[in-house]
Every structure is written in C-alpha cells, then in structure tokens.
Amino acid sequence: MTTWFFLRVDFATRASLGPVRIGLLEGIDRFGSITAAAQAVGMTYRHGSWLVKMMNKSFKNPPVTVIKQGRASGAVLTASGKEMVALYRTMERRFSEAVATQAKALELLVGDDLNAPAPIPREAKIIDPATIRIVKKPKRSPRASTKQKREPVKSKLTKKSTTSSRSATRR
Numbered sequence: 001m002t003t004w005f006f007l008r009v010d011f012a013t014r015a016s017l018g019p020v021r022i023g024l025l026e027g028i029d030r031f032g033s034i035t036a037a038a039q040a041v042g043m044t045y046r047h048g049s050w051l052v053k054m055m056n057k058s059f060k061n062p063p064v065t066v067i068k069q070g071r072a073s074g075a076v077l078t079a080s081g082k083e084m085v086a087l088y089r090t091m092e093r094r095f096s097e098a099v100a101t102q103a104k105a106l107e108l109l110v111g112d113d114l115n116a117p118a119p120i121p122r123e124a125k126i127i128d129p130a131t132i133r134i135v136k137k138p139k140r141s142p143r144a145s146t147k148q149k150r151e152p153v154k155s156k157l158t159k160k161s162t163t164s165s166r167s168a169t170r171r
Contacts, residue, residue: 003103003112007092015058022088024051025063029077029085034066037075059084 008018020041027037038048052075056062063081067074077085096103 003107005092005096005099005103007088007095009088009091013058015055017084017088021051021055022085024048025055025077025081025085028052028064028075029082032074032076034064034075 006019008016010016020043023041024037024043027040028034031037031040034048034052035045038045041048052064052066056064059080061078061080063078063084065076065078067076
C-alpha cells in the first residue's frame, strides 16, 4: 500500500497526540536530548521544548523528564511516555490494516501507481542529527556608516549666534 495515514488523537482534556509529537517523543527516547530530537523531526529547539512542556502539563503522567546538570541537560522518556508511543504506534498500524482495502480502492480512483514505493513523509521519519549538515550563516560585515565617526550636528541656535557675532565684528 502506498498511501500513508496519520492518526491524531484529541482527548477531552484538550491534550492531543499526533505524528509530530510522537516523533518528538521517539527522538527523545533515541537521542536523550530535546535539541537532537527536535532537529531529527525537523523543528526548532524552541518549538520542541514548548511541545514537551505542553505535553508534560497536559497529561496526568508526564511523558518526559528533563534532567538538568549544571550547563548540561538531557531528557528521558518516562514509563508512561514509552507506553504512549507504543500504544499510538499500535493504533496507527491497526488503523492502516483495517482500511487497507478501502485505501487500495481510493488509490485506483485517484490513479496512483500501486507498485510505486510511497515517499516517506517528514512526520514519519526520524533523522540522525549527526548526519544533518549545519549551514552556518555568513557573518555580516559592519556597515560603512559605523566605521566612520559622524560629526555631531550643531543646533540651529548655536549657528545663528555665531553668525550674528561674526557679522557684528566685520562692521
């Protein structure tokens, strides 16, 4: 089957789980770091840490424990976090199996090639951060105006008083 299904679970408590959050949890479990997990699923550290905070506040049992040791820190999935990931992946797999015949019929209607391998969507893959090529932005050169010191502008009152005194001395 070349069709991908993504399951999103919304709870009555306004908490939710979807492919991005589960991918982030899997990345934290694999790499032990929110930064590395966020990079692996293609998001910024800020967004990843915000999602972790929201998940920890939303669920009765927080899925992630953040460990702070001086300047270094890390993150670990709790037992409930590991169970959330396992249950979500089981639900996702069972859903895909349950709708396989309808998905094939839909693919035929759309005209999709049934033998073509499906591209792996961004939400479904976790990238090893060690293989990510970090592109550094070039440093901006200082502006030319900052290199040259500007002369202070004299106020109009000062100029008038000096010109009037000069004209008085010439007479």
